[in-house]
Amino acid sequence: KQEVTQIPAALSVPEGENLVLNCSFTDSAIYNLQWFRQDPGKGLTSLLLIQSSQREQTSGRLNASLDKSSGRSTLYIAASQPGDSATYLCAGNNAGNMLTFGGGTRLMVKP
Amino acid sequence: NAGVTQTPKFRILKIGQSMTLQCAQDMNHNYMYWYRQDPGMGLKLIYYSVGAGITDKGEVPNGYNVSRSTTEDFPLRLELAAPSQTSVYFCASRGRGDSYEQYFGPGTRLTVT
Numbered sequence: 001k002q003e004v005t006q007i008p009a010a011l012s013v014p015e016g017e018n019l020v021l022n023c024s025f026t027d028s029a030i031y032n033l034q035w036f037r038q039d040p041g042k043g044l045t046s047l048l049l050i051q052s053s054q055r056e057q058t059s060g061r062l063n064a065s066l067d068k069s070s071g072r073s074t075l076y077i078a079a080s081q082p083g084d085s086a087t088y089l090c091a092g093n094n095a096g097n098m099l100t101f102g103g104g105t106r107l108m109v110k111p
Numbered sequence: 112n113a114g115v116t117q118t119p120k121f122r123i124l125k126i127g128q129s130m131t132l133q134c135a136q137d138m139n140h141n142y143m144y145w146y147r148q149d150p151g152m153g154l155k156l157i158y159y160s161v162g163a164g165i166t167d168k169g170e171v172p173n174g175y176n177v178s179r180s181t182t183e184d185f186p187l188r189l190e191l192a193a194p195s196q197t198s199v200y201f202c203a204s205r206g207r208g209d210s211y212e213q214y215f216g217p218g219t220r221l222t223v224t
Contacts, residue, residue, distance in 0.1 A: 004153070032211055043201060043217040044154075089153060093211050097142065097161065098169060101153030 002027040002094050006102035013080055014110050021075040021105045023090035028068045034099065035064050035075050036089040044089065048075070080109045112137050115216035117202050123222045124192040132187040132219050134202030142205045143185040144169075144213065145177065147198040154201060160185055192223045 003026045036044040048064040056065040063076040091099040146154040156169030160179040176188040203213040
């Protein structure tokens with residue numbers, strides 16, 4: 001059974017800092033891995049999806065990597081802004097029909 | 112496209128009451144999902160459907176039922192609500208493409224007291 005872990009659970013950084021959010025998974029037979037953003041009281045917004053055949057995906061200031069052999073994915077945020085404050089969730093897809101979510105990292109970027 | 116829509120946004124139920132959470136999508140997606148998110152936690156899959164008339168259990172199906180009579184709609188039924196079902200419920204859908212990317216609705220916040 002796939003298990004997904006995100007550490008740390010919370011992170012506070014000053015504006016402008018580059019930061020890395022970590023996601024680890026136990027089953028390397030992963031089909032893809034998806035990163036989401038969730039604002040308080042809101043739904044999930046998909047940020048990046050990395051297929052198992054890919055090593056990374058980029059969108060603007062965001063870069064996500066996937067290393068199946070080590071069971072890790074990272075989300076890199078460049079030049080963080082207060083508007084980046086949110087909870088970031090990663091989810092692994094092993095069987096096509098079930099996403100297994102991590103507990104999320106709650107990010108606060110201070111002006 | 113409205114994407115994935117959910118109603119209601121909020122609901123308070125008494126223990127033992129029943130209700131149906133509505134989910135609809137206008138993207139002609141075959142696959143639809145129901146998740147629940149408990150405070151400070153990730154999402155867990157309740158039920159999913161691969162097409163009209165076909166549903167299957169996810170990780171936490173007890174206390175819930177679903178039906179899928181049309182491609183667009185995927186309602187989630189709670190029978191005999193319990194405090195343990197206090198949660199935020201998210202519906203999601205995806206198409207048949209290779210990416211398997213799921214698109215989420217805004218959620219329904221349910222409190223059972």
